[in-house]
Amino acid sequence: MNAPAATALTSSAIRVAFFPDSFHEVNGVAHTSRHFVDFARRRNLPFLCVRAGNRPKAVENEGALTTVELPRGPLSFPLDKDLRLDPAWLRHLPVVARTLRAFAPEIIHITGPSEIGVVGALLAAYFRIPLAASWHTNLHEYAATRSHWLIENLPPRQAALARRHIEQVALNISTILYKRARVLFAPNPDLCQLLERETGNPCHLMQRGVDTQLFSPARRERSSGHSDFVLGFVGRLSVEKNVALLVRIQRELEAHGITNFRFRIVGQGAHEAWLREHLPRAEFTGVLRREALARAYAGMDVFVFPSHTDTFGNVVLEAMASGVPAVVTPDGGPRSLVQEGRTGCIARDEEFAAATARILEQPGLLQSMRHAARAYARTASWDSVFEKVYAAYEPLPDPAARTVPAWRPVTREETSHG
Numbered sequence: 001m002n003a004p005a006a007t008a009l010t011s012s013a014i015r016v017a018f019f020p021d022s023f024h025e026v027n028g029v030a031h032t033s034r035h036f037v038d039f040a041r042r043r044n045l046p047f048l049c050v051r052a053g054n055r056p057k058a059v060e061n062e063g064a065l066t067t068v069e070l071p072r073g074p075l076s077f078p079l080d081k082d083l084r085l086d087p088a089w090l091r092h093l094p095v096v097a098r099t100l101r102a103f104a105p106e107i108i109h110i111t112g113p114s115e116i117g118v119v120g121a122l123l124a125a126y127f128r129i130p131l132a133a134s135w136h137t138n139l140h141e142y143a144a145t146r147s148h149w150l151i152e153n154l155p156p157r158q159a160a161l162a163r164r165h166i167e168q169v170a171l172n173i174s175t176i177l178y179k180r181a182r183v184l185f186a187p188n189p190d191l192c193q194l195l196e197r198e199t200g201n202p203c204h205l206m207q208r209g210v211d212t213q214l215f216s217p218a219r220r221e222r223s224s225g226h227s228d229f230v231l232g233f234v235g236r237l238s239v240e241k242n243v244a245l246l247v248r249i250q251r252e253l254e255a256h257g258i259t260n261f262r263f264r265i266v267g268q269g270a271h272e273a274w275l276r277e278h279l280p281r282a283e284f285t286g287v288l289r290r291e292a293l294a295r296a297y298a299g300m301d302v303f304v305f306p307s308h309t310d311t312f313g314n315v316v317l318e319a320m321a322s323g324v325p326a327v328v329t330p331d332g333g334p335r336s337l338v339q340e341g342r343t344g345c346i347a348r349d350e351e352f353a354a355a356t357a358r359i360l361e362q363p364g365l366l367q368s369m370r371h372a373a374r375a376y377a378r379t380a381s382w383d384s385v386f387e388k389v390y391a392a393y394e395p396l397p398d399p400a401a402r403t404v405p406a407w408r409p410v411t412r413e414e415t416s417h418g
Contacts (some may be wrong), residue, residue: 014393016040017048017105019120021112023249024053025234026267026287029111032208039386041065048103052089059099068099072211089115097123107132107393113177121177132393133178134185134206135195135311155168171207175199183392188333189310204392208318209382210398214290217374218321219298229261229360232300232324234293235268235307242329244271245276245306245349252353258360266296297322302359303344306352310334320344323376325369327355343373 020033033051040047046064053069060067076086100123108124109132117133121226124131137329178184179199185206186192192203235241246263253261263282265275276284288296298302301334303319303326313334316326320337327346328334329352338344345355359366 001396012046013043013390014107015046015048015049015103015105017100017108017394018102019050019108019110019116021110021114021116023049023051026289028208028310028312031314032206033111036068036386036389037065037208039406040285041383046103048105048119049098050099050116050120057095066099066103066157066359068096070095086115090119093119093121093122097126100127105129107182109134110177110181114173115194117177119134121180123178125319130182131180132183133181134186135178135187136189185389185392191311191333204388206389207380207385208312208314208317209380209381210314210321210377212321212374212378215294215318215321215377217298217370219291219295219322221295221299227260227303230264230299231307232264232297232303232319232355233260234265234266234297234303235305237265237267237271239271240268240307240309241267242306242308243275245352246275246282246304249304249306249353249356250279250351253357255264256357258357261360263301264296266293276404293318294322297324300324302327302356304352304356305329305334307334307347308332313337317377317380323370323374324372325359325366325373327352327359337376339372339376343369343376 018033018036020029020036022030023033024030032188033049037047039045041062044064047266048066048068050068050070052072054071055069056286058067058069060069070092072084072086073088073091075088078082078084088192096119107130108120110120110354111134113413120225121131121133123129137238175195175198178195179201181201183201183342184192184195184201184203186195186203187205187207189205192205195203233243233246235243237243246265250263253259259353261281263279264285265279266285266288268287273282285296297319300319300322303316303324305316305319305326305328307313308329308331310332313332315326315335316328316334318341319326326338327332327347328338328344330346330348335346336347345359359369367415
């Protein structure tokens, strides 16, 4: 795993064509992608963003930034509440290829094996342009989690074996594109090691930043004497987020004698109806953005995030920036954000309620954790994240050394001769 140093960037920096899987949706990939585009805009860097959207085809130029947004069609189908995949998105290949010719990128960066990522990888191979790929979602773990209905009736040993097999097969499929990349990115060290092992390619950390002006304890609107604690959750209300544990937390806190609490749940998803039925103490806000989301965070006392599959945990960092300590699992990326006993707790499912109770029952500990969480979040900035990404792009091969001149497509004769 490599950790490139930040580099000074100017308008003469490397020309990047970025193909994000998700951009307008509410998830970690989209959140990071929007900040990447904003970073390029602020620095006036030569940057092309090719993405899917709901409006008709649109090409926009703003300084050195070019944006191409192409619609998904009637064959697209939902993957989750606001995520879709269009198997016919390849129909946009000609217009994307023409745009690439005009922009002439020196590297193509994809964020995953979606229809957009496949188009980016195909064009990188066709034009013999170096490919970068960042890993944002543990699709292999999602596949195993969402296959529960298929294996739940198997004996425990066979069910565990089946789950591991499904996860490995999904990982093998997911890494096909990543094996073609010159450089890889992942949001935590464990994933970097996994990708290097599975692909043989170097991987760099691409963590996340947070806007500490937007997400701030200053937005807290509750009085210090408010009687009920607020336990917060922000994210998709789906099985891979392990949201069923919220019900167990409620039950175990009540059994422990703590009843002066309520949940604030921000998000939407397939499990929302079930959670509404089983969490009478909960306030469901739906999806919130910007200032409304920041106020929702700031009004929480403890952020409970039981996901085992998140690769980083943007929402955990946003909660901490808002002065809210977090309780997270020892699996995935969020554990790298939380300092046990200082900015929150790291707990297994069976320990989650006890860890939450420990914070709630000690006002002094809660207060010190609030200050420490905020202080940690202030050290994370989006600029430093993307400066390191640009540093990792280097060095690129000398254009004069390429077997095919830049931006001339590979001919049939060249293909047949190797």
